[in-house]
Amino acid sequence: MIGMAMRAGKILCGFDTVCKAMAKGGVKLVVICSDASEATKKRLLTKSEFYSVPVIEVPTESERLGALIGKSYAPVAIAVTDSGLSNEIKRAGENMTKGSFRA
Numbered sequence: 004m005i006g007m008a009m010r011a012g013k014i015l016c017g018f019d020t021v022c023k024a025m026a027k028g029g030v031k032l033v034v035i036c037s038d039a040s041e042a043t044k045k046r047l048l049t050k051s052e053f054y055s056v057p058v059i060e061v062p063t064e065s066e067r068l069g070a071l072i073g074k075s076y077a078p079v080a081i082a083v084t085d086s087g088l089s090n091e092i093k094r095a096g097e098n099m100t101k102g103s104f105r106a
Contacts, residue, residue, distance in 0.1 A: 005034070005081070005092060009072040013085040016069075016078040018043060025054040030082040032089035033058045036065040039079035047080055056082075059093060 008014045015024050024030045033051050035044055037060060044060070051058045061068070065077035072081065083089040 015082040032083040
């Protein structure tokens, strides 16, 4: 699902990019990896609350998320900018179990 969103140009990667995008508006969902530091999670949660953006934490590591979206680096967070895709990702996130995350 996330891989499809990336190919469609509906994913923004990385902490700074996600934060800037939330400030500009248009972010429908923020996805945080389980291995993000507590400080990073807290900053993203604070910003998402301020900008009224939903957040899910996925039970996968940033390296795996990077691989799913075709990146050679490991983003700790991504932003989804499409409503339909964000709803699908939220639904998939609710059904996830550790290690079963798929694009």
